[in-house]
Amino acid sequence: MKLSSLEKHVQSLRQQQPNKRVFSFEYEHKKYWLKQVEKVRGAMKLLKSDPQQLLTTEIDTLKRYNQLKAPVPVVACSGTDFVVIEDAGxxxxxxxxxxxxxxxxxxxxxxxxxxxxxxxxxxxxxxxxxxxxxxxxxxxxxxxxxxxxxxxxxxxxxxxxxxxxxxxxxxxxxxxxxxxxxxxxxxxxxxxxxxxxxxxxxxxxxxxxxxxxxxxxxxxxxxxxxxxxxxxxxxxxxxx
The missing domain is CATH 1.10.510.10 (Transferase(Phosphotransferase) domain 1)
Incomplete structure (x- = not known):
């Protein structure tokens, strides 16, 4: 699938910040937030919920709520291990x-x-x-x-x-x-x-x-x- 210009920009940001879980960025004069799967190490793996499942649940919920016009952030793009949403204030x-x-x-x-x-x-x-x-x-x-x-x-x-x-x-x-x-x-x-x-x-x-x-x-x-x-x-x- 051909990537949009935003998706290409996000891909570049993720390569630059592979370990940063959440951060904001601006693209074409608009603010966004990028969230990546949390990297859990050591004993914390036993104590915390599955980070991949948590993010998958969030992405699925946001997309469903977007379709229902609920007051949630617009999903600009997403993948299996990341999501980008529009800033909401x-x-x-x-x-x-x-x-x-x-x-x-x-x-x-x-x-x-x-x-x-x-x-x-x-x-x-x-x-x-x-x-x-x-x-x-x-x-x-x-x-x-x-x-x-x-x-x-x-x-x-x-x-x-x-x-x-x-x-x-x-x-x-x-x-x-x-x-x-x-x-x-x-x-x-x-x-x-x-x-x-x-x-x-x-x-x-x-x-x-x-x-x-x-x-x-x-x-x-x-x-x-x-x-x-x-x-x-x-x-x-x-x-x-």
Whole structure:
């Protein structure tokens, strides 16, 4: 098959950067991201999921979602061990932490995020890990990126409620207590945009796990960065 000029350029970049997993580049005044299969060595092969399968899953998911006009990056080209997507803007994590938006500036952003996730779910789709680092923002538009954590091993309602809980957890993980107001707005926007059934499912799931609170409270002072957000998250759930 004859390669396009972009594919030839990508081929050259991959020869120059064979071990760099993810990097951006510009081609004809347009920004792209190139992701290659992660090279896992030594004992890490036993601890990590199959990198080839993860990338294959991401490529297949992106292409399928592209066909459905879902808010995901456009796949410019791909191969068995790489994918090139069009740039979709800065991540929400960068927007909130590096550009340091005020709460007033951030509120309309998270409302769009909540609405966008509800609309993705309304299409019968899910993301897998819509954390703040996996959501891009440009010109008032949200794009869901990085689908290596995509999964389809549960019923869609469970997968979508998991998405919502991951998003809530991410607000507290990355923004701490400052994320509380933003979580309320994101969830409210999600529910108003048609996500009520998923929200109720997520709420019921967290309530069933309420016994964890008593178990985890004693170790709060030494909790790690992934466990620490569970405390304000549980308090948030109890407010409903």
């Amino acid at each position: 800065v991540t929400l994590k960068h927007l909130f932490l590096k550009q340091k938006l005020t709460t007033e500036q951030a509120l309309p952003v998270v409302q769009v995020v909540g609405k966008a996730l509800a609309e993705l779910h309304a299409q019968g789709l899910n993301h897998g890990r819509p954390a703040l680092r996996d959501i891009a923002w440009r010109d008032g538009k949200v794009t869901f990126i990085d689908f290596e954590a995509y999964r389809a091993d549960m019923d869609i309602l469970s997968l979508q409620s998991r998405d919502l809980l991951v998003l809530i957890h991410s607000f507290y993980r990355d923004l701490g207590e400052a994320g509380h107001t933003l979580v309320h707005q994101a969830v409210a926007a999600y529910r108003e945009a048609g996500g009520e059934d998923v929200w109720q499912h997520a709420l019921a799931k967290m309530r069933r796990l309420s016994w964890l609170e008593m178990l985890l409270r004693p170790i709060k002072p030494i909790a790690g960065k992934d466990l620490r957000p569970l405390y304000p998250m549980m308090d948030f759930i109890k407010s409903f």
